[in-house]
Structure formats: structure tokens, C-alpha cells
Amino acid sequence: MAELETRELEYFVAVAEELHFGHAATRLAIAQPALSKAIRRLEARLGVRLLERSSRSVTLTPAGQALLHHGRHALNAVSAAAEKTRRAAEQQARLRLVIKPGGDANLLSGILAAYAGRPDARQVDILFGGATDRADHVRDGRADVALLYAPFDDMTGLDHETLTVEGRVAILPPDHRLATRPQVTLADLAQETLPRWKGVRWTGAPEAEHGPQVTDAAEALHLIRLGRTIAVLPRSLARPMHPDLVYRPVTDAPTSALVLAWAQDDRRPLVASFVAAAVEAAGRT
Template sequence: METRELSYFVAVAEELHFGRAAQRLGIAQPPLSRAIKQLERRLGVVLFERDSRQVTLTEAGAVFLHEGRKALDAVAASVRRTQRAGQPVRKLVLVMKPNTDGGLLGDILAAYASEPESVGVEVLMCGIGEQAGLLREGQADAALLHHPFDDTSGFDVEELRVEGQVAVVPRGHRLAGRGSIRLADLAGEVLPRWPGMPADAPTGPVVHEAAQLLQLIALGQTIAVLPESAGDELRSELVCVPVSDAVPIVSMLAWPERSTSRSLAAFVRVAADLAAKHRQSESTFAPVRPARSTPQS
């Protein structure tokens, strides 16, 4: 199967209109229709239900759209990574949200710099929920992700830290003086929406980055449940209240599966070693499961 065929299918599946899809692709509609019919014959399944009024995806088509997008993203990512690997000056790009490293990154970068296989590290800051996408697109070599919030499919991971969650509220909030709360205590509160959340998610303001969120909380527009490390650099008008029954947050270093980069392997080893030492010195951290795999060196 050619990437051209996948691109044709994805365009039709996203537009659900052959004319708009043809215009988007810059081709005539008849060859696009023929290409889709040929694709269905080769796959042996119907991808679209068509009538005079509309085009809809079949169940098989919905699955193929999900998988086709991933395949096209993987091809584009491989091109970007290959181009970056061929640059005269090598570097490792790490993507993360601001203030989400649990205080580890400075030590990791210092220790990594002394490794024989180290290269320069560029830290790419991004908005909420963007790290995994940038890593999949090949714009980064590794990312700091957080379970259960980030999708780690297609990545190998090294778990670095496990922490509880806290409710971040204004000092005058009804929950501010509590020693701890449960999730049920948040009933009726306005909670923020992150980009890409489903339609049945909270109906509060859409938040794209941490500074915006803290400003909205300070203004009384919302509250938020965040990892407990969010309290390390909290504004003076905000307080953290532990949420006793919230699921733990696992901070992890992620990279593309089956990576063979020696410089990335060295970075993962350094991060894992320092995270283990950090856990030993901080008795409040929960035990962390072993990593799934590391890049081959």
C-alpha cells in the first residue's frame, strides 16, 4: 500500500465529501473516487457508505482512519528524524510542559553532559497535552509525559516519579482550610477543560498552559486537580489541598519504540539512575515499576 492511497482515504474520511476532499488534495474528483474504490477492493471491505446526500464511515473505515493517521504520522516523523540525524551538529530534543520535571531535569542534564555518547540537549517547552504529539511527529527525540493524562502508545518509557494529586484553589475557597479532601468534595466546582478532551468533559474554561490555569484559579474562574509537585512554585494567593482518593500521577521519560540512538540511550540511563537515587532519598515517593525497555546501544 502506498502513502498516497492512505492520504486519499484520510482526506475523504475527514471531509466526508469527495468533492471537498479532491479540492483539498488538488486532484479531480473522478480519479479520487476510483482510487477509493480500488482501495476497498484490495482491502476486501467497504470503507464508506455512500448515497446521494451523504458519505459516512463504516466501522471498518473508522478503524482504518485511526490506523491510517498513525501510519502517515509515522512516515512524516521518520523523515523529520532522519533529516535531523543528518545535521552537522547533533542534538537531542526533549519536549515537556514547564515545571513538570519534579526538580530532576537540571541534575539529569548535568550528569548527561559527562557521558561519552552525549550530545547537546535542546529543551522544547510546550502547552498542556502537546508533548506526545510533538514526539510522534518527530519534532522531539524524547518527552516528559504523565500517566494517566498522556497517551504513551507507540513509545517506550522509563518511569521517573510517582506522586499524589492536590486540588489547587484560591485561599478564600471553601476547601482551602481542609487537611485533605476526596474527589466527591469537588462536586459542583468549575473544572478546566484541556485541549482535545471529549464532549462530556468538564465545562469550565479551556486551558492551554500552566500560567493561564493558575491565573484563572486566582481569579476564581476555576479550580484544578494537579500533581502535588505543582505546589512547589505556587502563587501566594493559591493553596494546595491533598486529594486522598485521586489516582497517583506517574512522571515518565518517553521515546519512540525500537530506537537505536546511542545518545538517547545514554540520556535514558542517566535519567533512570538519578530518578532511582531521588526516590531513595524521598520516602514519600511510591515504588516505581521497572521500565518497559531502553534504546539499544
């Protein structure tokens, strides 16, 4: 089989993620006809159909789904090779931590203080990622460590230490039928409209097949205030609590964990020292 080129993978992954040639072309900053021609050429070289196209939609074939999965990892590996090569040339290493804004369960200050007290501590640069891309920051070398939520984030290719485990809460508008209860169960939520979290793995909590798609908690909270949906979130991600909404523990929802993750092949003392400091600080809370 002909070898794949990195640019071909970039083109295909963009189309596969957007499921729209126009949006993908804009994202890649190329002309749409050129992108369509490149995808057709890729399909011809591989001898398989990757996409089903109609005048109204673009969908992935099973072969396309496989290439999207493996192609993402291949692009991450290429990016990581370049980034780690550059970092190997740095004389003064710095540690880069990627987090989601508000996604530290109030542990970050203690972790940074514990690390700063270690004799081998280096400067820590804080990077902010989105709801679903922080693990990719570690896999492709943009960050050394990440604060992630299990089971929401994809841990493929990563090692991790659990810092804290927490329950989940249902977030409801104040006039909701369940708002007067002190706590709720998953059965209580079975007929409710819940959001679909874009790019987030299945979490064991209810998710509406036809609920509104959201990319982060801020979008979900806005829709809850409008009465369009409710949501089930880890307790720490529901803070600070919005005064116009009601928060109720979901007693039988699967727990979630805040974890510190790093690349499986990363054995640098820099990373090991930070992980040890984080586990130590979390254990004191």
C-alpha cells in the same frame, strides 16, 4: 479501497480536530471551498460519511473518529520517516529533548548534569512543547526523548522509564468552602466545577462534563482566580504556587508519574545513554 494521499489525511485531520471548516482552512492556508470539496471527494472515494454537517456544527461519525485516530498515526509515521532520514545523514548527532515549560518536577538540571558526565554525552537541545503534543514530537521524529506525565499523555508507540511518582493537589480560590481544610478527598470535589483539559486523556480524577475547557495549567489558574473553576493537578505542575490561591492534597486521587519516553523502535546508544543518566539522576533525589 483507493489509497489515501498524505495531503487528504492532512486536510481531514485538520477539519476533525477543529470541527470547523473555516478554522481548518485558515490553519491549512487554503480556501474553505477547496477544503470542503476535498473532504467530499475523500468521503466519495472511501464510500463512507466521515463528518456530519449542519449550519451550526460539524461532528465526527464513527468512521470519522476511526480515520482521525489512524490518520494521525499515519501522518506521524510519514513525518518521522523524513526526519529520521535527514538525521541519519548528520555526522554529529545531537539529542533533542522536548518538555513542557515547568514540567520537569525540578529534575532536569540533575538529569543534564548526570548525562554531561558520561563519556558518550552529546549536546542536548531543549525543545518546548504544549500541554498535549510532546508525545507527537517523539513519534514524528522532531525530538528523541520527552518528559511526559502519565496517565495524562498518550504513550502509544513509546517506551518509557518512570522518574518520579507524585500525588495530586486541589487548587482553590481562598474563599472556597474547602480552603480551610488541611486536605480533601475526591468525594469532597464531586459537586465542584472542574475544567475539561483539551486533548488530555482521562486521568481518574473528577472532570466536569460542562466545565470550562482549558489547554494548560496557566489557563486553569486564571479561571480559578476568577472563581469559575477549581483544578486537580500533579503536585509538581502546581508549582510555583500562586500566592492568591490555596493548594490542598487530594488524599485519594490517583497518583501521576513523570516519565522519560522515547520511540519503541529507537535503539540508538545516544538515547539509551540519556535514559540511563535520567534514571540515575532521578534515583538520587
